[in-house]
Amino acid sequence: MKLYDFLSENKTAIVSTWFNEILATYPSDTSNFLKNKKDRFANPVGQTIFAGMEGLLTQIIAGLKTGEVLNKAEIDLLLDGIVRIRAIQDFKPSEAVGFISGLKNIVSNQVKDAKKSASVPSEGELMELGRLLDDLLLRAFDIYMGCREKIYELKANEARNLTFRLLRQANLINESRMSAPCFLNFKNIDKERKEVAK
Amino acid sequence: MAKFTAKPKDLINIDYTTPKTEWMDTPTEIREHMFCHATKAKDLETVEFPNIHEWRPQDEDWKLPANWEQTILQGMQDLLKKYRSFQLFMDICVRCGACADKCHFFIGSGDPKNMPVLRAELMRSVYRGNFTLAGKILKKLAGARKLTPAVIKEWWYYFYQCTECRRCSVFCPYGIDTAEVTMMARELLNLLGLQLGWIGGPVANCYMKGNHLGLEPHTIKSSVEFFLDDIKEITGITIEPTFNRKGAEILFVTPSGDLFANPGTYTAMGYLMLFHELGLDYTWSTYASEGGNFGFFTSNEMAKRLNSKIYAEAKRLGVKWILGGECGHMWRVIHQYMDTWQGPADFLQEPVSPITGTKFENAKATKMVHIAEFTADLIKNNKLKLDKSRNDHLVVTYHDSCNTARGMGMLEEPRYIINNVCNHFHEMPEDTIKEKTFCCGSGTGLNASENMELRMRGGLPRANAVKFVKEKHGVNMLANVCAIDRATLSASVDYWVPGTAVCGTHELVANALVMKGEKERTLDIRLEPLPGKEASE
Numbered sequence: 177m178k179l180y181d182f183l184s185e186n187k188t189a190i191v192s193t194w195f196n197e198i199l200a201t202y203p204s205d206t207s208n209f210l211k212n213k214k215d216r217f218a219n220p221v222g223q224t225i226f227a228g229m230e231g232l233l234t235q236i237i238a239g240l241k242t243g244e245v246l247n248k249a250e251i252d253l254l255l256d257g258i259v260r261i262r263a264i265q266d267f268k269p270s271e272a273v274g275f276i277s278g279l280k281n282i283v284s285n286q287v288k289d290a291k292k293s294a295s296v297p298s299e300g301e302l303m304e305l306g307r308l309l310d311d312l313l314l315r316a317f318d319i320y321m322g323c324r325e326k327i328y329e330l331k332a333n334e335a336r337n338l339t340f341r342l343l344r345q346a347n348l349i350n351e352s353r354m355s356a357p358c359f360l361n362f363k364n365i366d367k368e369r370k371e372v373a374k
Numbered sequence: 375m376a377k378f379t380a381k382p383k384d385l386i387n388i389d390y391t392t393p394k395t396e397w398m399d400t401p402t403e404i405r406e407h408m409f410c411h412a413t414k415a416k417d418l419e420t421v422e423f424p425n426i427h428e429w430r431p432q433d434e435d436w437k438l439p440a441n442w443e444q445t446i447l448q449g450m451q452d453l454l455k456k457y458r459s460f461q462l463f464m465d466i467c468v469r470c471g472a473c474a475d476k477c478h479f480f481i482g483s484g485d486p487k488n489m490p491v492l493r494a495e496l497m498r499s500v501y502r503g504n505f506t507l508a509g510k511i512l513k514k515l516a517g518a519r520k521l522t523p524a525v526i527k528e529w530w531y532y533f534y535q536c537t538e539c540r541r542c543s544v545f546c547p548y549g550i551d552t553a554e555v556t557m558m559a560r561e562l563l564n565l566l567g568l569q570l571g572w573i574g575g576p577v578a579n580c581y582m583k584g585n586h587l588g589l590e591p592h593t594i595k596s597s598v599e600f601f602l603d604d605i606k607e608i609t610g611i612t613i614e615p616t617f618n619r620k621g622a623e624i625l626f627v628t629p630s631g632d633l634f635a636n637p638g639t640y641t642a643m644g645y646l647m648l649f650h651e652l653g654l655d656y657t658w659s660t661y662a663s664e665g666g667n668f669g670f671f672t673s674n675e676m677a678k679r680l681n682s683k684i685y686a687e688a689k690r691l692g693v694k695w696i697l698g699g700e701c702g703h704m705w706r707v708i709h710q711y712m713d714t715w716q717g718p719a720d721f722l723q724e725p726v727s728p729i730t731g732t733k734f735e736n737a738k739a740t741k742m743v744h745i746a747e748f749t750a751d752l753i754k755n756n757k758l759k760l761d762k763s764r765n766d767h768l769v770v771t772y773h774d775s776c777n778t779a780r781g782m783g784m785l786e787e788p789r790y791i792i793n794n795v796c797n798h799f800h801e802m803p804e805d806t807i808k809e810k811t812f813c814c815g816s817g818t819g820l821n822a823s824e825n826m827e828l829r830m831r832g833g834l835p836r837a838n839a840v841k842f843v844k845e846k847h848g849v850n851m852l853a854n855v856c857a858i859d860r861a862t863l864s865a866s867v868d869y870w871v872p873g874t875a876v877c878g879t880h881e882l883v884a885n886a887l888v889m890k891g892e893k894e895r896t897l898d899i900r901l902e903p904l905p906g907k908e909a910s911e
Contacts, residue, residue, distance in 0.1 A: 205486040209475050217803050218475065220838035221484060260870070264830040265483060266405065323869075327407070327826050330865045334823035337635065 179297035180240040228258040263323035273316040402528040407827035413574025420578035425567035473542035482831035490542035490552040533559040539776035539813035573819035576668040585630035591660035597633040610893035613650045622657035628699025629666040629857035638860045641878025662687035665704035671819040678715040695725035696742040702856035706781035730755040750787040759888040768851040769798040774811035775856035795886035800847040806839040816862035837870030
């Protein structure tokens with residue numbers, strides 16, 4: 177049996193196990209809520225993660241089937257949904273993106289279980305899946321870093337805005353110096369930029 | 375260098391199991407990016423708060439005063455005696471869990487101690503252990519525990535992860551207002567000198583200078599003049615507002631944040647343009663120069679002290695009534711507390727719009743009208759000439775501020791205004807708006823920068839709904855009527871829904887407002903080209 181057929185046939189079970197594994201990284205009181213609340217607005221974390229995992233597996237199956245490279249834009253979007261959330265929760269970087277590696281074990285366990293009764297994908301195909309997931313893991317880490325950098329950027333911007341305000345209150349800033357890049361968020365700066373552009 | 379011993383197969387075998395301990399046995403870890411810095415001693419001295427000392431949340435020793443335990447228990451006893459609601463909220467919760475998954479911080483963080491029921495339980499357990507017979511005898515069996523320094527840290531950590539938004543109370547079958555439990559906890563922590571810098575600083579500024587930013591009269595005036603230059607460039611119209619003018623009919627009070635921080639400044643420009651167009655007999659005040667009230671996040675007494683300047687200034691200037699700008703918690707204070715604290719305001723008149731003659735009966739007690747009510751009435755009576763197409767570049771959704779929605783029940787007026795000044799408006803899903811609105815995630819003095827991770831967690835449920843309307847309808851502007859929303863949602867949507875901007879409702883009004891004698895408008899309030907006018911720029 178080809179790997180994509182195997183994954184298609186067992187998709188529900190694989191996604192369910194994968195989802196349960198990520199839920200186990202949350203306290204038990206929380207994981208019940210994340211699993212059982214189906215409303216995407218009442219439970220954005222659980223629903224985004226589930227939809228992301230399901231989508232990722234769909235993309236992987238499609239990629240294996242056609243033999244073409246994965247749709248990177250779509251993959252990044254799905255990974256972003258999950259990683260952006262875990263990047264601001266109580267997780268170490270490895271824990272935030274580690275769910276990708278988890279899929280390797282889940283699939284190989286499923287294959288082991290199925291071996292007794294049916295034909296299963298070859299070792300070579302499983303290794304190919306491993307390589308593919310390694311690639312996803314690296315992409316997920318890039319996204320994670322982007323999220324963390326964004327957090328620091330937001331912090332830096334707010335701190336800078338505050339300092340600027342204080343300096344201006346103390347009349348320590350000359351209006352003509354306000355077009356420095358660090359002050360671009362401020363009132364009338366947009367206007368100044370336009371005048372400079374003209 | 376440490377020897378790296380893990381084998382590849384170990385690396386992919388991540389242990390996903392979490393410790394299965396009850397909440398009382400799960401110690402609290404004070405984590406970076408989740409808390410605000412401690413306040414400076416000098417700010418607490420300014421307002422004579424008790425037990426002033428230097429400390430840092432990340433330190434092991436918080437240098438609590440010697441009698442800290444007695445201070446807290448006595449303080450708790452005083453509050454129980456003073457507020458029957460507090461006593462009730464300590465006693466009647468049956469832990470049904472209806473509130474558990476309604477908190478934006480729980481939804482975004484997954485931390486069970488952010489479930490409103492459990493957050494309140496952090497305090498109830500101490501209440502039971504010290505104030506109830508069952509708790510004293512049965513101890514942990516009755517859900518009671520001892521007060522320890524670790525409990526104080528836990529309180530501090532989690533009661534500053536609550537924005538007092540009151541969404542949980544909407545779902546409580548007993549009507550328990552968990553926000554009030556947070557207020558009590560913060561009041562108690564304040565007794566130990568454990569105040570946040572982001573709250574203590576603005577409170578001291580407001581007490582000394584009249585506003586959170588500590589702006590002095592000449593700075594307030596120059597800030598407004600700054601806006602007037604822009605308005606002149608956009609409309610060709612010269613506006614001359616007055617400050618501290620005795621005998622004006624109306625005193626205008628708004629949050630000071632709108633005088634300095636974008637995008638709030640555009641909302642302030644909107645006020646100036648609207649009032650000018652109406653020829654309103656009003657004045658700004660450089661004394662009552664703050665509508666917001668960070669004292670509300672420290673203690674009832676402090677909130678009352680800071681609030682008193684509004685009526686004092688109205689009396690001094692001899693105005694007839696007060697008009698208030700777009701703000702959130704300012705309106706909770708005005709609507710629910712001001713009359714009790716400072717009333718009756720019998721030196722003022724029941725507000726009547728001088729333009730439409732509408733009597734604002736809802737403001738009969740406080741004599742203070744929300745600008746959204748005022749403007750909605752103007753539009754309803756056809757008193758404004760509006761060109762909606764000037765907002766055609768915007769696809770707008772509206773975020774209900776917790777305090778105006780749940781705290782004063784103002785749901786329709788801002789929507790009515792937006793629908794009359796914009797052609798493209800789309801609501802977010804039903805369970806995320808109006809009474810059930812999700813908090814911005816940064817209210818009640820949590821809008822600092824050092825706790826950005828916390829803010830992103832709390833902001834997720836709101837941003838998630840914004841993302842939905844962005845994907846479905848192309849929404850690119852998140853309108854609101856709250857200064858803290860304007861300041862903090864900008865960061866939240868930048869993280870969760872990039873490409874979405876944030877604005878006050880009166881910025882949209884200002885764009886659409888056709889003013890007498892204005893030049894042909896080519897720029898919007900942000901000095902960006904209006905739709906179809908790009909070429910003329």
